[in-house]
Amino acid sequence: MLRLPPARYLRDLLPALSLALVLAAIAWLNPRAISYLGFTLMLNLAVPIALATVAQMFVIAGNDLDLSIGPFVSFVACVGATWLMDQPVVGVLLLVAAVGVYAALGAIIQWRKLPSIVVTLGMSFVWQGLAILILPKPGGSAPVWLQTLMNIQPPFLPFPIVAGLVIAAAAWFGLMRTSYGAILRGSGGNAAAIGRAGWSLLKIKAVLFALAGLFGVLSGLALLGVTTSADANIGSGYTLLSIAGVILGGGEFVGGIVSPIGAVIGALTLALAASPLLTFLDIPPDWQVGANGVILIVVLAARAQIGRKAVGT
Amino acid sequence: MSVTTLLSRPWIWSFLGAAVVFILAVSFTGGVGAGGMITTALALAVFTIVVGLGQMIVITLGPGNVDLSLPANIGLASAVSMTVMNGSDSLVAAGLLAALGCGLAIGIANYLMIRTLGIPPIVATLSSSFIVQSVDIAYGRGLQIKPPPGFGDFINLQILGVPVSAIFVLLLSAVIAIALRRTVYGRSVLAVGQNARAALFAGLAVERTRAMTYGLCGMLGGLDGALLAGYFQGANVDIGNEYLLSSIAVVVIGGTSVAGGKASVPGIWGASLFLVLLLTMLNTFGVSAGVRLVATGIIIVAVIVAAGSRSLSSPGSN
Numbered sequence: 093m094l095r096l097p098p099a100r101y102l103r104d105l106l107p108a109l110s111l112a113l114v115l116a117a118i119a120w121l122n123p124r125a126i127s128y129l130g131f132t133l134m135l136n137l138a139v140p141i142a143l144a145t146v147a148q149m150f151v152i153a154g155n156d157l158d159l160s161i162g163p164f165v166s167f168v169a170c171v172g173a174t175w176l177m178d179q180p181v182v183g184v185l186l187l188v189a190a191v192g193v194y195a196a197l198g199a200i201i202q203w204r205k206l207p208s209i210v211v212t213l214g215m216s217f218v219w220q221g222l223a224i225l226i227l228p229k230p231g232g233s234a235p236v237w238l239q240t241l242m243n244i245q246p247p248f249l250p251f252p253i254v255a256g257l258v259i260a261a262a263a264w265f266g267l268m269r270t271s272y273g274a275i276l277r278g279s280g281g282n283a284a285a286i287g288r289a290g291w292s293l294l295k296i297k298a299v300l301f302a303l304a305g306l307f308g309v310l311s312g313l314a315l316l317g318v319t320t321s322a323d324a325n326i327g328s329g330y331t332l333l334s335i336a337g338v339i340l341g342g343g344e345f346v347g348g349i350v351s352p353i354g355a356v357i358g359a360l361t362l363a364l365a366a367s368p369l370l371t372f373l374d375i376p377p378d379w380q381v382g383a384n385g386v387i388l389i390v391v392l393a394a395r396a397q398i399g400r401k402a403v404g405t
Numbered sequence: 406m407s408v409t410t411l412l413s414r415p416w417i418w419s420f421l422g423a424a425v426v427f428i429l430a431v432s433f434t435g436g437v438g439a440g441g442m443i444t445t446a447l448a449l450a451v452f453t454i455v456v457g458l459g460q461m462i463v464i465t466l467g468p469g470n471v472d473l474s475l476p477a478n479i480g481l482a483s484a485v486s487m488t489v490m491n492g493s494d495s496l497v498a499a500g501l502l503a504a505l506g507c508g509l510a511i512g513i514a515n516y517l518m519i520r521t522l523g524i525p526p527i528v529a530t531l532s533s534s535f536i537v538q539s540v541d542i543a544y545g546r547g548l549q550i551k552p553p554p555g556f557g558d559f560i561n562l563q564i565l566g567v568p569v570s571a572i573f574v575l576l577l578s579a580v581i582a583i584a585l586r587r588t589v590y591g592r593s594v595l596a597v598g599q600n601a602r603a604a605l606f607a608g609l610a611v612e613r614t615r616a617m618t619y620g621l622c623g624m625l626g627g628l629d630g631a632l633l634a635g636y637f638q639g640a641n642v643d644i645g646n647e648y649l650l651s652s653i654a655v656v657v658i659g660g661t662s663v664a665g666g667k668a669s670v671p672g673i674w675g676a677s678l679f680l681v682l683l684l685t686m687l688n689t690f691g692v693s694a695g696v697r698l699v700a701t702g703i704i705i706v707a708v709i710v711a712a713g714s715r716s717l718s719s720p721g722s723n
Binding site (some may be wrong): 157159200204206207209210211213214215216217218219220221222223224225228332335336339345346378379380381382383384385386388389392393396397 | 473522524525528531532533534536538539540542546650653654657658664697700702704709710
């Protein structure tokens with residue numbers, strides 16, 4: 093009973109292994125980067141990416157996909173840099189309303205049995221348009237408290253790592269350790285069974301999307317805190333990054349199989365592989381995007397191979 | 406065909422939507438430029454239709470199948486075709502072949518990643534799009550080759566207000582529609598999309614069907630790249646960017662089932678015309694870029710909600 097096949101351990105450990113591999117490569121290329129300051133700088137964009145990945149994870153847990161999270165993060169950053177700065181009450185109300193829109197989308201998707209890909213695709217135009225309307229030209233400025241928060245220097249551990257731990261712990265506890273979290277994941281595993289057991293699938297979907305909206309808001313604000321000003325395209329890469337992060341972290345597109353801790357580790361790996369590693373490798377700018385693609389393929393292929401073995405044993 | 410049977414076709418709604426949008430736009434201008442509006446809409450819709458057809462066949466393969474590498478593919482093929490044509494009319498055929506080959510290679514690479522490495526299609530095609538984009542940036546930098554005059558003229562040529570490119574793509578669409586209904590390959594695509602396991606046990610060449618589909622989608626992306634470069638007078642790394650979202654949007658608005666196994670070629674036409682005319686309408690209203698995006702998004706969501714679960718409730722989907 094106690095002996096699990098090693099491949100299964102390997103599969104659970106894979107997100108951490110890929111992160112370790114990227115870290116080892118960085119340490120080998122530039123030992124000085126492995127320091128308090130080095131991590132603070134290298135991971136400075138990891139916090140918003142991790143939050144967006146967790147947002148995507150909630151949607152994927154219900155067998156859906158959010159193609160609008162990137163533009164949504166842009167929208168939030170634009171609201172943060174304008175309304176939240178000038179009229180905090182209006183800003184907060186706007187962001188609360190945005191989370192409400194997410195919940196309503198979840199409810200509509202469940203009620204009308206709509207493909208989430210298309211609904212969120214349409215919403216991606218809406219958020220992008222709203223972001224442009226709020227902030228036609230790059231600019232605005234982050235509220236001081238946000239900048240202060242993102243620049244905290246805690247003792248021993250750099251802020252991005254502490255933040256990553258807090259995000260992972262919160263998402264893990266909520267989704268993996270509470271009874272309603274199990275119901276939420278169950279809706280991705282076998283929606284019919286959860287429905288027959290008396291749970292409202294409408295409410296479950298609304299809650300999953302509301303959580304995605306909430307973490308999307310946190311991601312946009314964190315991004316704004318790091319960059320201190322916003323523009324309407326600031327989060328455009330986040331849709332694809334967040335999906336890749338969830339899958340890298342051990343999540344599956346179907347079946348309610350997700351791992352909050354893995355997702356955060358996946359996001360950190362992507363953030364590190366995206367630019368610090370490539371900079372140290374002296375990859376010319378033209379090929380950096382391509383190198384990202386290669387790294388993604390290698391890690392995902394390794395994950396798939398180990399996953400296959402785990403199923404086989 | 407009676408009205409009821411017509412209304413039961415999944416694609417009819419996209420044409421109705423296109424008609425409504427067109428009438429709104431024309432009534433705003435007081436009837437001025439209605440013909441020109443249709444000509445321009447057809448000429449622009451052609452590009453969405455070509456990639457939409459490719460995306461449609463891939464999505465028909467079943468849940469999870471999608472090609473996110475189309476924009477990068479279009480960008481690279483536009484550069485490759487312009488380089489091979491090198492501004493000379495005698496090399497147009499060679500340039501088109503090169504674009505098709507380039508797209509085919511990307512499609513097959515996508516399939517191999519999905520099959521041999523076991524990566525889900527969404528992330529596999531996403532990763533490959535990064536690599537293709539890099540190749541394009543490195544290869545196409547500062548590429549300032551104009552399309553051969555004959556090729557550019559041909560794409561902009563009109564007969565009685567109908568763009569020749571639209572006629573050409575109509576033929577292509579007919580071939581694809583017939584292939585889906587009447588050939589072993591086409592019927593295999595539908596069967597795999599409805600139930601891949603059943604298709605396998607029925608002795609169909611499931612993997613060959615998948616490989617051919619990703620290859621075909623890649624080729625259509627490559628063709629689109631060459632056509633776009635001809636229309637816009639040159640290759641560009643970003644030339645295909647807008648087709649990531651629109652290729653998926655036209656598939657679904659057109660009534661193709663995202664659950665797989667049920668495709669609609671006419672729907673691609675209706676939905677592409679709908680999207681292009683929607684843009685034309687908002688432009689005639691003179692709204693800003695932000696309002697245009699918000700309106701487009703809300704209308705897409707509204708259309709999907711109004712059409713309801715129609716596209717998912719096909720008897721074939723599981």
